[in-house]
Amino acid sequence: MEGVDRLFERMVNEHKDRVFATSLAMTGNRHDAEEVAQDTFFRAYRALGTYSPERIRDLKERAWLHRIAVNVVRNRVRGVKPSLVELNGSESDHSPGPEAQAMERMQLDELATRVAELPVRYREAVVLRHVRDLSYAEVAEALGQPVGTVKANVHRGLKLLRGDNDDRLDD
Amino acid sequence: MIDLTTDLKRLGAVKAPPGFAERVLAQVGMADSYARFETVLGDVYVAWNRLGVSAAARSASAAEFEEWFGKDVGRPLQAASPPADLGKKIQDELNGKRRMRFDLRGLTPFEQAVLRKTRQIPRGEVRPYGWVAREIGRPAAVRAVGSALAHNPIPYFIPCHRVVRTDGQIGNYGGGGPEAKKAILTLEGVRLNRLQEMAKAGYRYQGVRTTKIFCYPTCYTGRHALEKNIVWLHDEATARAAGFRPCKVCRPAVVA
Numbered sequence: 001m002e003g004v005d006r007l008f009e010r011m012v013n014e015h016k017d018r019v020f021a022t023s024l025a026m027t028g029n030r031h032d033a034e035e036v037a038q039d040t041f042f043r044a045y046r047a048l049g050t051y052s053p054e055r056i057r058d059l060k061e062r063a064w065l066h067r068i069a070v071n072v073v074r075n076r077v078r079g080v081k082p083s084l085v086e087l088n089g090s091e092s093d094h095s096p097g098p099e100a101q102a103m104e105r106m107q108l109d110e111l112a113t114r115v116a117e118l119p120v121r122y123r124e125a126v127v128l129r130h131v132r133d134l135s136y137a138e139v140a141e142a143l144g145q146p147v148g149t150v151k152a153n154v155h156r157g158l159k160l161l162r163g164d165n166d167d168r169l170d171d
Numbered sequence: 172m173i174d175l176t177t178d179l180k181r182l183g184a185v186k187a188p189p190g191f192a193e194r195v196l197a198q199v200g201m202a203d204s205y206a207r208f209e210t211v212l213g214d215v216y217v218a219w220n221r222l223g224v225s226a227a228a229r230s231a232s233a234a235e236f237e238e239w240f241g242k243d244v245g246r247p248l249q250a251a252s253p254p255a256d257l258g259k260k261i262q263d264e265l266n267g268k269r270r271m272r273f274d275l276r277g278l279t280p281f282e283q284a285v286l287r288k289t290r291q292i293p294r295g296e297v298r299p300y301g302w303v304a305r306e307i308g309r310p311a312a313v314r315a316v317g318s319a320l321a322h323n324p325i326p327y328f329i330p331c332h333r334v335v336r337t338d339g340q341i342g343n344y345g346g347g348g349p350e351a352k353k354a355i356l357t358l359e360g361v362r363l364n365r366l367q368e369m370a371k372a373g374y375r376y377q378g379v380r381t382t383k384i385f386c387y388p389t390c391y392t393g394r395h396a397l398e399k400n401i402v403w404l405h406d407e408a409t410a411r412a413a414g415f416r417p418c419k420v421c422r423p424a425v426v427a
């Protein structure tokens with residue numbers, strides 16, 4: 001029990017930012033992102049308790065946590081699209097920083113929202129490949145898809161994001 | 172949005188919100204919480220988690236305690252209102268009743284053994300560092316016992332102040348220096364002057380003529396002996412030669 005607790009604690013500290021950033025890109029807003037990230041770690045903790053020492057030793061933590069995160073998102077957002085309205089709602093968990101930081105944050109949050117609006121198969125591929133910076137092989141492994149499929153999905157996802165962007169400029 | 176992939180990478184560098192790790196650990200019952208308690212020793216900050224009490228310090232402020240905890244224990248910490256019975260437990264502990272559970276994760280097995288053994292020293296008594304070392308089966312590790320006690324994260328409740336030097340000097344104390352150590356021992360009823368007087372003269376044990384038993388000077392079994400029946404003894408050999416056997420309670424030597 002103690003061993004698992006210590007392992008888990010280290011895992012949380014080491015991976016919290018990555019898991020949160022991934023969740024943000026997958027859900028499109030910080031509120032849902034925190035729920036997803038927290039749920040991801042909660043499931044990870046419960047799973048660790050059932051794993052044998054060998055399995056824990058051989059664990060590829062990053063890939064494993066992201067697979068859990070992807071599943072959490074798949075299970076919860078089925079059919080529910082995040083909206084810009086949610087994004088602009090007031091949030092209490094951040095302190096107001098300098099203006100430039102706030103601008104950057106807004107831009108990133110907006111980008112996250114647009115990523116989150118991609119169809120699931122493109123979104124997962126784009127997030128893991130470009131937001132998470134995993135190699136195509138790693139993405140393929142995490143998603144259980146062939147590398148070719150992943151490449152195509154990333155390509156189409158990026159194209160959609162760019163197209164979306166152009167539409168906005170035309171408005 | 173000049174370069175989409177660069178922006179996506181920046182999105183990947185977003186940080187988790189403040190307090191996120193604490194909330195995650197709290198969800199599985201692992202985060203440490205802390206509160207300030209008024210005790211006979213003054214204000215003591217105590218941290219706890221689901222495994223038990225994890226740290227204590229007489230810090231000047233909450234900020235100071237948080238900083239110390241971060242450096243010494245290195246886990247996330249949040250202020251909280253304590254469980255209903257913790258205040259009572261703290262008072263009981265300081266009055267000599269042992270009711271607390273401790274979380275000693277993060278310490279080595281040796282350090283844990285030292286602290287567990289130290290906890291067995293009754294209120295009002297003291298033992299030398301060498302006693303702890305011998306009792307945990309590492310008689311040569313006297314210095315290591317000293318440094319393990321110096322890093323005791325839960326002073327007062329794990330009574331490292333009850334471990335002193337054989338030469339009668341009080342020894343160092345992480346919980347506020349030698350003066351604080353003396354003050355706490357006096358509060359607990361240890362007759363420090365007598366103890367130091369004996370030690371300076373080179374006496375380490377006291378024997379009781381009527382029972383033919385020798386003890387550490389503070390052992391409660393010898394507390395009611397009449398002064399005229401008490402003999403001060405230099406070492407185990409002279410004690411045994413004079414017909415004394417070691418006390419089975421304070422174990423000043425291996426019982427033959």
